Amino acid sequence: MKRVVAVILSALMLLTLFGGCAQSAAPATSSADNAASSEVASSAAASYEKAKEPVTVTIWHECDATIAQTIQDELNKLAPDIVVKVERKEKMSEALKLVGNDPASAPDMYFFAHDKIGLFAEMGILAPITDFITKEDLSSMIPMTIPAGTYKENIYQLPLYFETLLFMYNKALMKEVPKTTDDLLAYMKANTKNGSYGYVEQHSTAYYTAGWMQGFGGFIINDKAEPGLNKQEMIDAVTYHQQFVKYMPADGEYNTVTTLFKEGKAHSIISGPWLVPDVKKAGIDLGIAPMPTINSTNKPITPFSGVQGVSVLKSAAQTKKDAITAILKQLLKPDIGIALAKAANCAPANTKCYDDASISANEMIVAMKKTADNVVPMPNVPAMDVMWSITENMLSAVNKNNADPKTECEKAQKEALSQIEAMK
Numbered sequence: 001m002k003r004v005v006a007v008i009l010s011a012l013m014l015l016t017l018f019g020g021c022a023q024s025a026a027p028a029t030s031s032a033d034n035a036a037s038s039e040v041a042s043s044a045a046a047s048y049e050k051a052k053e054p055v056t057v058t059i060w061h062e063c064d065a066t067i068a069q070t071i072q073d074e075l076n077k078l079a080p081d082i083v084v085k086v087e088r089k090e091k092m093s094e095a096l097k098l099v100g101n102d103p104a105s106a107p108d109m110y111f112f113a114h115d116k117i118g119l120f121a122e123m124g125i126l127a128p129i130t131d132f133i134t135k136e137d138l139s140s141m142i143p144m145t146i147p148a149g150t151y152k153e154n155i156y157q158l159p160l161y162f163e164t165l166l167f168m169y170n171k172a173l174m175k176e177v178p179k180t181t182d183d184l185l186a187y188m189k190a191n192t193k194n195g196s197y198g199y200v201e202q203h204s205t206a207y208y209t210a211g212w213m214q215g216f217g218g219f220i221i222n223d224k225a226e227p228g229l230n231k232q233e234m235i236d237a238v239t240y241h242q243q244f245v246k247y248m249p250a251d252g253e254y255n256t257v258t259t260l261f262k263e264g265k266a267h268s269i270i271s272g273p274w275l276v277p278d279v280k281k282a283g284i285d286l287g288i289a290p291m292p293t294i295n296s297t298n299k300p301i302t303p304f305s306g307v308q309g310v311s312v313l314k315s316a317a318q319t320k321k322d323a324i325t326a327i328l329k330q331l332l333k334p335d336i337g338i339a340l341a342k343a344a345n346c347a348p349a350n351t352k353c354y355d356d357a358s359i360s361a362n363e364m365i366v367a368m369k370k371t372a373d374n375v376v377p378m379p380n381v382p383a384m385d386v387m388w389s390i391t392e393n394m395l396s397a398v399n400k401n402n403a404d405p406k407t408e409c410e411k412a413q414k415e416a417l418s419q420i421e422a423m424k
Contacts, residue, residue, distance in 0.1 A: 059071075062090065109327070127317035137329075144375060148380070164305040166271065170286070211301040221381060242399060250400065261275075302374050305372065394408045
């Protein structure tokens with residue numbers, strides 16, 4: 001009996017098992033259903049492949065090849081998803097002026113000095129970088145580098161590095177660096193003789209003389225495009241500075257003053273970092289010191305600064321927003337500033353870079369960082385274009401032809417107002 005029951009139970013279990021399999025089996029499909037499924041799969045695969053295609057971003061530049069390659073190497077880290085092409089563009093400023101007529105000819109971004117920001121912003125071809133990153137992202141930048149790239153309250157440039165003038169001296173000749181401008185004048189009087197000079201500079205070039213003007217609280221032009229050549233601070237600065245010019249070479253040209261310093265015939269000079277390699281090559285024991293303080297204002301000589309960075313073209317802002325955001329975030333890292341400092345002695349805009357031992361040990365870069373506390377970014381308003389020559393004509397009249405400073409400042413102001421009005 002037990003054997004019969006066992007046989008019956010086994011049969012029931014087999015029926016249940018086969019019944020379950022039959023219920024879970026996929027229903028039969030038609031050839032039309034198979035074709036539809038295949039089409040959906042192919043479409044999904046195509047979309048996936050399309051999503052994997054790299055985004056190409058073009059960045060124009062007009063800088064030194066070493067700097068361009070350093071930027072290229074940094075942005076290569078974004079490959080393969082984002083392919084960045086850092087391309088040299090001759091006469092880039094002029095090429096960008098044509099973008100308004102033909103947006104298709106534009107790059108996606110460009111790397112350039114900050115002083116043309118106003119011009120390109122007025123043309124309507126730029127997108128604020130805050131469309132991609134936040135103001136908080138910029139908090140580690142040296143303070144003056146942000147207003148340099150700001151125009152009408154919009155930030156149009158991510159700064160990478162900056163340049164400013166430095167007080168350089170020959171350690172073998174100048175044993176004690178003058179702390180004030182009155183001290184400097186006394187030093188010049190005592191040491192300018194027999195073809196040698198205590199101090200030299202490009203005394204009638206606006207970029208170099210601006211430090212004296214700004215140290216007196218004057219300005220060539222402000223952010224409202226108002227010239228300030230006849231302000232009392234400007235007249236005082238030009239008048240005071242005229243005393244120093246008497247003890248410098250008459251022409252005040254770049255080749256003249258730099259040659260004197262490189263040949264050991266000038267004890268000191270105010271010049272830019274671009275001069276340092278030639279000075280060291282010439283065997284000069286170079287020292288870099290803080291700018292002398294102007295006695296009557298208790299402010300140091302306050303030079304212009306140029307800030308180099310990247311900006312975004314509006315035409316690329318929508319179509320490549322994610323890629324551009326990734327590029328800006330990559331350049332926010334200290335890596336690029338450290339790399340540029342090592343490759344080309346650039347002073348990084350990012351303060352985090354100065355934590356790197358190789359940067360903190362670079363005397364020139366550290367000196368520029370300290371000087372950055374007392375510099376004025378070159379004006380980025382379009383009207384500044386006419387101010388360079390007007391200011392230099394004024395300085396030449398005073399410094400080379402001994403003209404009256406007040407008269408020349410008033411004359412220059414009228415000319416500036418006239419030319420700015422003509423630009424409108």
